Amino acid sequence: MASSNPNYFEIDRQSSQVLMLFKKNADFIQMDQKIFNYYAQELVVKGIHNELAEVTIYPLLGSSPNGILFRSEKLRDECIANLSKVKKESELSKILLRP
Numbered sequence: 001m002a003s004s005n006p007n008y009f010e011i012d013r014q015s016s017q018v019l020m021l022f023k024k025n026a027d028f029i030q031m032d033q034k035i036f037n038y039y040a041q042e043l044v045v046k047g048i049h050n051e052l053a054e055v056t057i058y059p060l061l062g063s064s065p066n067g068i069l070f071r072s073e074k075l076r077d078e079c080i081a082n083l084s085k086v087k088k089e090s091e092l093s094k095i096l097l098r099p
Contacts, residue, residue, distance in 0.1 A: 015039045021069060022049045028070045028079065033057060036069055 018039040020026040029036075036055075043049040055069040056076050070076040 015042065019043060019048065021055065021071065024071065026071075027075050028068050030068045033069075 014031060014035055017026065017029045017031060018036060021029050022040070022043065040052055044052060055071065056073055058068050058070065058076055058080070068076075068079065070079070
């Protein structure tokens with residue numbers, strides 16, 4: 001699914017992910033909340049970004065501290081709806097079982 005989508009890509013430097021979210025170059029990111037807080041504060045302290053972005057944290061996979069941080073509730077709701085659809089179609093278990 002992701003490999004066939006030309007708009008999908010991954011960034012491995014977590015500080016870059018946070019900056020992309022702050023600059024609105026990404027609609028959402030998946031990251032541990034403590035790691036997000038660290039890099040977000042680092043961007044402000046270094047003067048790379050002048051304020052902390054307001055984000056919504058959603059525990060995508062249950063009680064895990066890893067969640068997805070969204071720029072807006074609307075986008076969060078759309079993602080949750082699509083995730084629910086994937087779960088109903090049993091696609092999520094197939095995706096999570098991939099090597």
